[in-house]
Structure formats: C-alpha cells, structure tokens
Amino acid sequence: MSLQSIKYADFKLEILDQLLLPVQSKFISVKGVEDGWKVINxxxxxxxxxxxxxxxxxxxxxxxxxxxxxxxxxxxxxxxxLNYLVSARPTAVNMKIAADELIALANELTKNEQCTVEDMKSRFLAATEAMLEKDIDDNKAIGSNGAAAILKKYSKETSVRVLTHCNTGSLATAGYGTALGVVRKLHELKKLEHVYCTETRPYNQGARLTAFELVHDKLPATLVLDSMVAALLRAKNIGAVVVGADRVAANGDTANKIGTYQIAVVAKHHDVPFYVAAPLTSIDFQIPSGDHIIIEERPDREMTHVGEHRIAAPGINCWNPAFDVTPAALITGIITEVGVYSPTKLKEEIQGLQNV
Known part of the structure; x- marks a missing residue:
C-alpha cells in the first residue's frame, strides 16, 4: 500500500508535513484557506x-x-x-485550472434560478471532494499507459532500469503518483529491474521523499546525486527517464523541478527515451510555449543552508529558480490518463478527444 499524504473525511483535512520527512511523519490540520495557502507556499x-x-x-x-x-x-x-490560493505557487497549473473550473461552476449555479444557496454550496463541496478519488484513478491510468509505452520496444522477458527526478508519487498526489506511478506499475508487472532517483537539490525531494516512498514500497532502488546523471546513463543501461510536470504548454514544452532540463539533454545524448507523466490538469493550452511559463524563484536560504547549518560562503549571491523548462524536442512522449502523446501532436489530439 502506498503512502498517504492527504487525509480528508467529513470536512476535516490533514496533510503530512513533508518538510519533516524522512525523519518524522507528522500530520497537521488545515482548517481553512489561510492554512491551505501557507502549507502550499x-x-x-x-x-x-x-x-x-x-x-x-x-x-x-x-x-x-x-x-x-x-x-x-x-x-x-x-x-x-480560489484566486488567492493560486498565488501560493504560480508555476504549477493544476491549482489554476481547478480554480477556473470551480469558479465556472459557481457562476453557472448562481445563474440557475432553480438552485438555492444551500444547493449551490452542496454541489460546490461535492465537486471539490470528487477531486481526491479522480486523482487516484487518473494516476493509475497514467501508470498503466506509461509502463506500456516504455515496455513496447522490449521483449516480454526483459525488465528495465528507470531514472526519475524529484518526487511524483503518493506524496505529490492523492495517491499512487504520476511518474512514480509508472515506476510502480512496472514493478507490479514484474518488469522493473531497478529505479534510480536523484537527490533533487536544493530541497532534496528525491533524497527525502522519493527515496522514502521507494523504501516504504520495497522497490529495488538507488539514490544518486544530481551531478551523477550523465555518468549513470553512460554506465547503467537506463531504459527510460520518467519525470512529472508542473505545467505543460500547448507545444509540449514542460516546466518541472529544476534539473529536469539538463537530464533531458543528457538523455538525448545517450539515446535514452525521456517521458513526462502528467494528468490533463497539468496541460495548459492557453500558453503557446514554455517561454510564457512563469518560473517561481525561491529564497536564497534553500541553497545556502541545510536546516540551520550554513553550507555556502556568507555574502555569496544566489539564483534559485524552483523549475526549469524542457523543450518539447527533447521529450519522447507525454504520458496522460487518456494515452501517451508526442509533444508535437499533444494539442491536436487532446483537444480532439475533448471535443468528441
């Protein structure tokens, strides 16, 4: 059973404080929007x-x-x-898309003369609660679609080695995960020889969170430093790289955790397929390319300190973007809950499905 990072029942919400992992597992209560904004930010x-x-x-x-x-x-x-919550971390598009959809629902219900205030409130609450179950179902579909795409070029007897970056598992979703969901599905199919995860500096989501999930699930796994990826791809016969996404532009350019872009470049050099695993809610057709994605910049302290211990020379300037953009040309396929798509055909084929 995968880890649970969001506990919700009867309008009580708790989240696993991921800043304390892997040393301590502690759930904290989220009692309203102000709490929600703070735990996200x-x-x-x-x-x-x-x-x-x-x-x-x-x-x-x-x-x-x-x-x-x-x-x-x-x-x-x-x-x-909802608009206030979007401001907590602007690069990730899922919150913005969810906000737009819920605001549209509220506008529709406001205009519906047959709908009372209590009916409107009840339907709005039901729509928010439905997000939890849908996310898990979508993640499992992403896992199946991604595993099938990776295994397509291998014989039935072959197992694969996979590299992933940052954390994209149960700790980043309602459960199962996106890119880590693909890894989980490979393991379920007994086709995962080994998974390598990067440390993901400066916040160490790979070392703290992905490694925590992999150990919890007893997957065959090894942690590597961010600076080891080129050597890893050269030495370890990696079959595929699978990462998540915080926002995918209409042309397939993808914003993800800082360090993703350089992994894609190195994967291209070593002829290793590079996949992005993301639900449809991470795809933003309003943005034509990655050049238009707002990149969040984080505090210097995340680079200069580990906990309370300073590791950088006092007085040094820092540049700390939380994300980078991987050009579509470096991406083999974008894995969604409805299929795997070439970045060049993403907009045409997804919008075609939505218009059916």
Missing amino acids: KMQVRGAPAIAIVGCLSLAVEIYPEKFDSKKSLRQEIEGK
Missing part, C-alpha cells in the same frame, strides 16, 4: 496535483460551516479565495 505539501487538491479542499473546509445569505455572496467568496 511553505512546501509542507507539494506536487502539482496535491497542491490543487489541498487548496480546493481547504476552501471546502472553510465554507462548510458557514451560512450565506445569497448565491452572489457565496460566488464572491469562492472566486476570491
């Missing part, structure tokens, strides 16, 4: 799908006990709070 919860789920559920928890005298006041509350 401080990276106590992280991963694009989990950010959206926790953000929206924090609003559900806050709204549930409240009484509204009109649908207009409820709609204004929903719109204002």
Whole structure:
C-alpha cells in the first residue's frame, strides 16, 4: 500500500508535513484557506496535483460551516479565495485550472434560478471532494499507459532500469503518483529491474521523499546525486527517464523541478527515451510555449543552508529558480490518463478527444 499524504473525511483535512520527512511523519490540520495557502507556499505539501487538491479542499473546509445569505455572496467568496490560493505557487497549473473550473461552476449555479444557496454550496463541496478519488484513478491510468509505452520496444522477458527526478508519487498526489506511478506499475508487472532517483537539490525531494516512498514500497532502488546523471546513463543501461510536470504548454514544452532540463539533454545524448507523466490538469493550452511559463524563484536560504547549518560562503549571491523548462524536442512522449502523446501532436489530439 502506498503512502498517504492527504487525509480528508467529513470536512476535516490533514496533510503530512513533508518538510519533516524522512525523519518524522507528522500530520497537521488545515482548517481553512489561510492554512491551505501557507502549507502550499511553505512546501509542507507539494506536487502539482496535491497542491490543487489541498487548496480546493481547504476552501471546502472553510465554507462548510458557514451560512450565506445569497448565491452572489457565496460566488464572491469562492472566486476570491480560489484566486488567492493560486498565488501560493504560480508555476504549477493544476491549482489554476481547478480554480477556473470551480469558479465556472459557481457562476453557472448562481445563474440557475432553480438552485438555492444551500444547493449551490452542496454541489460546490461535492465537486471539490470528487477531486481526491479522480486523482487516484487518473494516476493509475497514467501508470498503466506509461509502463506500456516504455515496455513496447522490449521483449516480454526483459525488465528495465528507470531514472526519475524529484518526487511524483503518493506524496505529490492523492495517491499512487504520476511518474512514480509508472515506476510502480512496472514493478507490479514484474518488469522493473531497478529505479534510480536523484537527490533533487536544493530541497532534496528525491533524497527525502522519493527515496522514502521507494523504501516504504520495497522497490529495488538507488539514490544518486544530481551531478551523477550523465555518468549513470553512460554506465547503467537506463531504459527510460520518467519525470512529472508542473505545467505543460500547448507545444509540449514542460516546466518541472529544476534539473529536469539538463537530464533531458543528457538523455538525448545517450539515446535514452525521456517521458513526462502528467494528468490533463497539468496541460495548459492557453500558453503557446514554455517561454510564457512563469518560473517561481525561491529564497536564497534553500541553497545556502541545510536546516540551520550554513553550507555556502556568507555574502555569496544566489539564483534559485524552483523549475526549469524542457523543450518539447527533447521529450519522447507525454504520458496522460487518456494515452501517451508526442509533444508535437499533444494539442491536436487532446483537444480532439475533448471535443468528441
């Protein structure tokens, strides 16, 4: 059974504080939108799908006990709070897409004369709660689609070695994971020879979180430093690289954790397939290319300190982007819950499915 990072029942929300892992497993209560914004911004919860789920559920928890005298006041509350939550970490598009969809629902219900204030509130709360179960179902579909794509060029007897970057498992989603969901599915099929995970500096999500999940699930795994990837691909016969995504542009350019771009470049040099695993909610067709993706910059302290211990020379300037953009030309395929797509055909084929 995979780890659980979000606990939600009866309008009570708790999240696993990922800043304390792997030393301590502690759940903290999220009692409303302000708590939701803080745990997202401080990276106590992280991963694009989990950010959206926790953000929206924090609003559900806050709204549930409240009484509204009109649908207009409820709609204004929903719109204002959701837009505030989007500002917590702007690069990950899932929160923005979820906010837009829920605001559209609120607008639709406001105009529906047959819908009372209580009906509107009930339907809004149900929509936020449905996100948890849907995310797990989508992740399992991503896992199956990704495993099939990777194994396509191998014989039935062959197992593969895979490299992944950052954390894309149960700790970054409602459960199972995106890129790590692909790894889990390979393991379930008895086709995973080994998985390598990077440390993912400066926040060490790979060393702290992915490694924690891999040990928990008893997968054959090895941790490597970010600077070892080129040597790893040269020496260890890696069959595929699988990473997640915080935002995919219409042309297939993909923003993901800093360090992803250089792995894609090295994978291309070594002729190793490079896959991006992401739900449809991470694809932003409003942005034509990666050049238009806002890249969040994090505090210097994340680079200069480990805990309370300074590791960098005092006075040195720092540049600390949390993400980079991998050009579509370096991506073999984008793995979604509805299929695996070439970046060049992503917009055409996904929008074709949505119009059916």
